[in-house]
Amino acid sequence: MGCDERAADPLTGAVGFARVLRAAGVPVGTDAAGRYLRALGAVDLAERRQVYWAGRATLCRGPEDIPVYDLAFQSWFGDAPPPGAARGGRVREARIAGLSPVPRGGAGREDEADGEALRVAAGDTEILRHRDIAELTPAERAHLDRMLAGLRAGPPTRPALRRRPARTGPVDPRRTLRRTVAAGGEPVRPVHHRRARRPRRVVLLIDVSGSMRPYADALLRFAHAVTHGASGGGARTDVEVFSLGTRLTRLTRAFGSRDAETALAAAGRAVPDWAGGTRLGETLGVFLERHGRRGMARGATVVIFSDGWERGDSALLGTQVALLRRLAHAVIWVNPHAGAAGFQPVQSGMAAALPHVDRLLAGHSLATLQRLLLEVRDA
């Protein structure tokens, strides 16, 4: 394939490769790309392996980047990476799904491939959007995973202490007065101001007990999208993620990786009680004790994902949710079964918690999760 022309013009080839790598999910900044070009100037370009290692040293920033780099290198330069090079990447298997948008061919085919992927997505999305996550086939699930990763929502905000000049809103008397003085006492158009907005913290508590098993994976992906999706444009979102079950596990750190597969794998390793029992009241109590009361829940929008099947004391759950409600800005309960026809919140835990919850939402499909994003933003 075209690897000879690329060798003939290393600059174009290198810039293109950096772009492919970025598309594959390795965050390549312009500084890294620049360093890559300089590195290529320092090694022997005829030595494909030196080109490989020079790129790896300048473009990768962690072991999770390496398998992606290897695949991108192979697809762009048409060469297999040096044998044994990818040993650092234990996450290789998990990364493959995230890699599908990488163009296999040259630069020319890049847009085409993207367009194709988009067309497929548009066709399936409408159907998939409303399907119950628990009933999806593995292929549909893989597609849903990609759609979940693409979820974007503006971060929820709260009013800040300070006001900022705005085009509309209440009149800012001080500034208006100053303008008036500057104009020699002539009346001027009034100046408006508004409260500035700051990101509001979002706390996601995800029940990973046995009864939630069909939804847990999708919900964790959703949580990952919330953690990273909104922070792309401007304001940083402040998202904390915990798993509930028989114990409480903080997943915020595990979700630090931008790549969903890596983050989910890390979360899977962190949670000791997958698909176990539920002691919602107790674990919620632990959350309040260790984190919530110290400030994490204060003023935050707290979302609890659970079907409310409580094996412990449901009265305890009621009091804990009531406590949480007093700390938080809003408590949203997401129950995957709430979307089913004829749903009645009769599960012992659900019934006990319901009086203290701001909203009860369904969360069994992509559409309901999208709706949830809006609810979180506007809560």
Added chain:
Amino acid sequence: MTAPRSPQDLAQALDTTGYLAGEGLSVAAFLALELQRPLFCEGEPGTGKTSLATALSEALGLPLIRLQCHEGIDATQALYDWDFPRQLLHLRTLEAAGDLDPEAAERSLYTRRFLLARPLLQALTEAPCVLLIDEVDRADDEFEAFLLQVLDENTVTIPEYGEVRAATPPLAVLTSNRTRDVHDALKRRCLYHWLDHPDLPQEVAILRRRIPGINAALATQVASAVQALRRMELLKPPGVAESLDWARALSALGRDALDAQSAAATLGAVLKYREDLDRVARQGLDALLAR
């Protein structure tokens, strides 16, 4: 030596010091020299991140300056400090001599002679040198931010004294065991290399290179047993340092083959957790040695 002209050149120089650098590592280290960028080495403990810095300093004939990071490390421990007791003493002496012009006295207090250079300042003033910033993942976020300036500009500003700039930037090697994610801003300024455990032939070569007089059969036995241990999901998989220790322990006992008996006697050189020892004992040492 003179500056290496190619990655192979550098690999050879490292080889003479007893450090066997793989192709990737020698390219990364060569680029770090060539582009004057810090080299960020990550990997499992015991894969030779720290010894890389030692080997580089030896191979290039440069002094090695080491900064060991720990939780709560701050500028006075890493950069510089004023020698307060000596300053006080100096002031007393001036006082006793009777010529105390307050302004001149203050000026004389903040001079080079009262400045205690900690590793980073030392590296900037003594450059060219190899600066090892070890286990940077143990330091706090704030410390990383502070490192940024030093690594970026090779400059340090001391308010009372002025700016110290390195004539040639030191070759900085940062290591991390990934106990915590190091901030992206820091990684962005560095070249990155992930060090893995060596494969079998490489590990045999390292053992033979580092332990004079070890016979090839024993080196192969130790290396393959360690490779088997690494596949066992232990709490602490052995690194290269452990396999070197193991081979040395066996030589010290005068054993020239690794059998179940000598392995049992020396396993403490490789495994550092009781749980790991139990696990290996349960699976049987013979299984470990059979491969």
